[in-house]
Amino acid sequence: QTIFYGVSDEPRDKYLGGLLAAGFDEDTCQSRYQSTMYRKPSPHKPSLYLLQKLRNYEQRHRRCAPYTAGYNSTLPFLNGGPAPEKETECKYVLWWPWSGLGNRILSLTSAFLYALLNDRVLLIDRGKDMSGLFCEPFPDTTWLLPPDFPITSFRFGGSDPLRYGALLSNKNISIDGTDGRPPPSLVYLHLPHYFDTDDMHFFCEPDQAVLKKVPWLLFSTNNYVVPGFFLNQEFEPELSRMFPEKETVFHHLGRYLFHPSNDVWGMITRYYRSYLAMARERVGIQIRVFSSKDAPFEVVSEQIINCTLKEGILPEVDGTTLTSGASAADPTKTKAVLITSLYSGYFEKLKDMYWEHPVAGGVTVSVHQPTHEERQQTDKESHDLKAWAEMYLLSLADVLVTSAQSTFGYVGQGLGGIRPWILVKPQKGMMPEPTCVREVSMEPCFHSPTTYICREKKNGDNANVVPFVTHCRDVSWGLKLV
Numbered sequence: 001q002t003i004f005y006g007v008s009d010e011p012r013d014k015y016l017g018g019l020l021a022a023g024f025d026e027d028t029c030q031s032r033y034q035s036t037m038y039r040k041p042s043p044h045k046p047s048l049y050l051l052q053k054l055r056n057y058e059q060r061h062r063r064c065a066p067y068t069a070g071y072n073s074t075l076p077f078l079n080g081g082p083a084p085e086k087e088t089e090c091k092y093v094l095w096w097p098w099s100g101l102g103n104r105i106l107s108l109t110s111a112f113l114y115a116l117l118n119d120r121v122l123l124i125d126r127g128k129d130m131s132g133l134f135c136e137p138f139p140d141t142t143w144l145l146p147p148d149f150p151i152t153s154f155r156f157g158g159s160d161p162l163r164y165g166a167l168l169s170n171k172n173i174s175i176d177g178t179d180g181r182p183p184p185s186l187v188y189l190h191l192p193h194y195f196d197t198d199d200m201h202f203f204c205e206p207d208q209a210v211l212k213k214v215p216w217l218l219f220s221t222n223n224y225v226v227p228g229f230f231l232n233q234e235f236e237p238e239l240s241r242m243f244p245e246k247e248t249v250f251h252h253l254g255r256y257l258f259h260p261s262n263d264v265w266g267m268i269t270r271y272y273r274s275y276l277a278m279a280r281e282r283v284g285i286q287i288r289v290f291s292s293k294d295a296p297f298e299v300v301s302e303q304i305i306n307c308t309l310k311e312g313i314l315p316e317v318d319g320t321t322l323t324s325g326a327s328a329a330d331p332t333k334t335k336a337v338l339i340t341s342l343y344s345g346y347f348e349k350l351k352d353m354y355w356e357h358p359v360a361g362g363v364t365v366s367v368h369q370p371t372h373e374e375r376q377q378t379d380k381e382s383h384d385l386k387a388w389a390e391m392y393l394l395s396l397a398d399v400l401v402t403s404a405q406s407t408f409g410y411v412g413q414g415l416g417g418i419r420p421w422i423l424v425k426p427q428k429g430m431m432p433e434p435t436c437v438r439e440v441s442m443e444p445c446f447h448s449p450t451t452y453i454c455r456e457k458k459n460g461d462n463a464n465v466v467p468f469v470t471h472c473r474d475v476s477w478g479l480k481l482v
């Protein structure tokens with residue numbers, strides 16, 4: 001039985017248990033302090049240690065932000081020459097956007113956690129619309145790289161000589177420190193889904209010891225690489241202090257970092273109040289089809305119905321008759337279903353099912369879908385605003401059903417603190433059995449994980465190294481925190 005929370009006039013927990021700093025200008029980012037008017041309180045409280053790390057981070061960010069003395073004196077090291085003997089006062093992680101919005105949010109969270117762990121400062125390339133989608137997360141400063149930042153194109157490639165894996169394989173970096181050469185002052189961390197074993201050494205302890213000295217690290221991934229940090233024995237004790245509940249990493253950091261801009265917040269709250277707020281229970285169903293050949297419309301729509309009915313998420317209908325009579329409705333049993341999908345067909349089918357047939361148990365079901373954009377149009381601002389609004393709306397649900405392997409769904413589940421049911425990925429047009437499974441944790445999955453086992457110095461399965469990093473249910477080769 002879910003507890004009903006209506007929209008409140010005042011935030012229920014304005015600073016999210018101390019996660020958010022006080023003192024921001026509330027008008028420039030309404031969502032930051034208003035989210036708990038719409039959201040039910042999270043049962044997961046951030047640790048005091050995490051709060052302390054965040055407050056320290058905020059101070060460091062202000063001290064090292066663009067145009068500060070610390071920043072200005074570190075800029076010359078962007079040339080990639082030898083890193084200075086004595087570490088610079090400010091050290092950076094640079095992030096730039098690529099891939100879909102869900103992937104971006106997860107990779108940016110990974111970059112931020114890396115900065116937290118290593119006393120670095122995270123600066124981001126704003127790309128086409130990052131500043132239109134999100135508020136500034138850190139008080140009295142900016143995370144955006146200034147327009148006059150010397151690196152204008154972040155399209156570093158696998159063949160770049162400053163790529164960490166290339167530095168290793170060409171013996172242009174010394175890991176054990178024996179030959180006395182300093183590392184370069186700019187290193188490109190190449191961690192996309194197609195990285196190689198050399199790049200994977202990034203996650204290992206001796207490599208991190210060397211990278212400590214590098215003032216500028218370019219962090220490039222489309223993945224949620226956080227489980228990889230937990231495999232590192234130097235990082236793990238610190239991470240476990242920050243996150244005693246390991247499955248809450250994205251839940252807390254996502255709520256800390258990603259506040260919808262006022263434009264997006266207006267869309268979220270108008271939609272929520274119009275279509276979702278009145279229902280006693282809100283069910284989010286996120287449908288992502290990666291291949292219509294593997295997952296044809298008929299199979300997926302039946303899969304959704306099978307899963308939601310079997311798991312008791314949605315009520316049964318009497319499919320045998322089209323009755324003209326009215327059935328008794330229980331006003332305490334209203335369900336609003338939010339569907340997000342690039343296509344409208346699944347919505348039509350579910351909506352018609354509950355319109356045309358009598359529903360069991362006096363439940364009233366309403367079905368809603370904000371957009372059907374037909375295809376991914378990343379970097380078009382009007383499209384990305386809606387994608388972000390929809391991920392956020394999913395996170396306001398009580399119950400979630402998401403699609404396997406979709407980072408769009410991970411963002412919704414993580415921000416919401418919800419362990420979803422996952423629609424198993426259909427293969428070759430066949431209905432999967434079971435149609436859906438319950439996720440083991442609300443954390444996102446590291447889809448293309450490192451397969452280099454640092455402590456054994458060989459390739460293998462990192463799901464067998466520590467008990468809190470296991471395979472994902474939706475992507476069998478992926479890694480996730482539990």
Ligand code: GDP
Pocket residue numbers: 099100101102103104287288340341342371373375376377378383384386387388390405406407408409
């Ligand atoms: P993933 O590919 O499912 O892991 O998620 P991403 O967010 O990284 O990339 C998919 C992109 O396609 C999204 O960012 C949107 O641009 C678009 N998209 C996919 N599904 C939806 C949807 O349900 N609603 C909207 N508005 N856009 C979607």
